Amino acid sequence: MSLQKKNAFIWLAGTAAIAAMVALHGCGSDDNNSGGGNVPPASAPAAPAPDAATASANIQAAWVEIGDGNRAIARVVTRYVAEAGAGANAACPLLTVDGAAARMTLRVGPATVPLRTTASAAADSKASEFPVSVCEATLPATASSAAVGAQPLPLPKATPQRIVVLADTGCRLKKADNAWQACSDTEAWPLAALATTAAGFNPDLVLHIGDYHYRENACPPDIAGCQGSPWGYGWDTWQADLFKPAAPLLAKAPWVVVRGNHEECARAGQGWARFLDTRPYDATRSCDDPANDAVANYADPYAVSLGGGSQVIVFDSAKAGKTALATNDPQFIAYQKQFQTVATLAAKTGMTTTIFTNHHPILGFAPVAGANPAPGNL
Template sequence: MNTQQRTIYLGGFTLASAAALLALHGCGGSDADEASRSGYIQSAFVMVGTKNEAIARVITNYVPPVSGGAQAACPQISVDGNVSRMSLRVAPSNPALRPTASAPEDSKPSTFPVSVCEQTLPASAKDVSVAGQSLPLPKADPQRIVVFGDSGCRLKKADNAWQACGDTAAWPFEKVANAAAAFSPDLVLHVGDYHYRENACPPDVAGCKNSPWGYGWDTWQADLFKPAAKLLAKAPWVMVRGNHEECARAGQGWFRFLDPQPFSDARSCDLAANDATANYSDPYAVKLGSDSQVIVFDSAKNGKAALKPEDTQFAIYQKQFQQVATLAAKGGVANSIFTNHHPILAFAPIAGAKPAQANPFMQSVMTSLYAQAYYPPGVNLALHGHVHDFQAISFKSGQTATIVSGTAGDNLDVALPDPLGADVVPAPGAIVDHISHHASFGFLLMEHRAKPSTGWSFKAYTADGKLLATCLQEGYSLSCDKTGFLTP
């Protein structure tokens, strides 16, 4: 067509106005259809799978005509101009109430009135969109990675804990996510615990009045997908499972929305009889360029007390740490970073008392394989959440350096004592060289250091984007420009 716009009339509409209407609804061209209207899309994002593949996920509330079948609920996806319909991961469902971590009278069945659709993207993909929304794609050599965890708003009767979910000072996750998005990261690593609204807000607590609760879609939407919308649109995510996503809690939503593996009834958490399978997932590695990788480990059922060799969980986790060793020994990888939800060589703060060792449970398994090194050779750094503070720890005794970043939104823990005291250790034989720590909301920004280094820098930020400390990793060591308690 030449520069002079040609007008064609179609039943009272010009071709240009018809195209504008299609664009308004997130559709375009002859491939447009009802399921691809943007108004139905509740969330669209990209995650990294167990084989380093990019997976586009879409949550939609479009209900197709009966004649169309469940698959017709999925929108079309454009990959470098090639349009196809996404595959249905799981259809809307209302599973029966299963045993939960809360008493039956404080629980309700989960309702999922949405379809989850997905598509594995080719590594060569350059431009991907759904309903007119461009999706972020993984970079072969990511330079900037946001790390945080423990992001949801806590509503828990057993703890009498009722966070003010509508108050951005009391629950600042949206602020944290938006501040992180402003750094234009190449990747986001969420280290677990996305969902915290387990029980109904009491009528006399104004701060959480009318909040959704339970484990269904409305709560997942409120705790994760709405507040993190800008960050989900900015970069692909690596999803780590936390204890709040185990089957007796928010596991049903975890498998529908975030788990990187194919969905199946046996791994849905809908039936408690399948929990022994669904509560455990094999570790996998995500490449971070040519010389680094992050090894993702599912510790959803991490307990508190040390395990015995005859315990069922001991054998499960022992096998999985042997798999970690195999992943860390992969040729050509100079820097393996381990990530799971529960800290292993870190501290659990206790108000008015000496901090506790964070994880005797997992330490008991790891020492059976690697003695007081705890991790297999090649694991240089560990990233965790679960403890709601920031800790960056390096060891005189040579263990893997550790960072905890569990400050994205849920109620903070008390600060660690400062100084710690020479007799305070996170695990037998692990002697702290130095520690930097704080107890304020925020996130971590991980950046690749210039060669010849194979390490990364880690910058701790507050929810307002204020830099608190910078730590440099090289091999097993971690050096920070500030040590002790960091004041926001």
């Protein structure tokens, strides 16, 4: 099948660390918002819940990401713990949209997930601790302002003009490669500086093409540059690798998030499912149980409109490997089906430019066994 159709089709893959400003000019107004769904109507909580000051003090991260159908999703990570019997959502702060406040919905609560098989040896792995709640709410397309506590949230633009593109942003701590990056050195690992600089450009949108998390193994005692760094796949590492250094950019613009190979289930997939996956949280896709990896490592593609006949297609290539696949291999079949969805999305009426985004090029590293197929046969 052809992915070109009648459209201009651009393939953007995050196989190297990049940071770029892309100007896209559409016919819509720069001031319009886009999103989907509605914030639930404000109502009294079932039991005592955090006031604004308490909620703000406990918020560890807050951002907006864009999912299927341009649904703008407000997400918050909080350390607030609801009182016993208070109801799950009582652990979540109030989201204020255009002056009206409503309690956010609990996506997933705190947990310590038992050690599962990982990409590292068991001796170099540990259980994933998530001592935080993740809360969410869909922002209405008509919203003109949104905030959690005292923290304003960025709203989508119908036609974003300035887009930051980046990928491969984590600080690498990996025993198998003897790779020990100096995570506290802003020159050796410049994400914090990059995020601050990028935020200064006042972007309308951030497109991250995967690999948010790199701190897989403990820093050896004889490596000075990474001493004291958290490691593993729990909240402390996600906070250090993404949410803390990228905070200025998370506050400045909504994000479109693409999954990378470092977010596959045997690596940082648990955090991906909790924090970044745009779909509703589902235990079978949580990556907590390796028995579900064949489901959790794949997701249907979706499109995000950029206005003016342009769109981004988000493709999950977390498990794309380097081994050639036979056409009857379940993984080949899964990706082939997803590319059929991509072709349908790219052929949507009114679309003139489609930007295809994935982290690893499917069948680029690993073509069909014994063949070198043309793009139309993928």
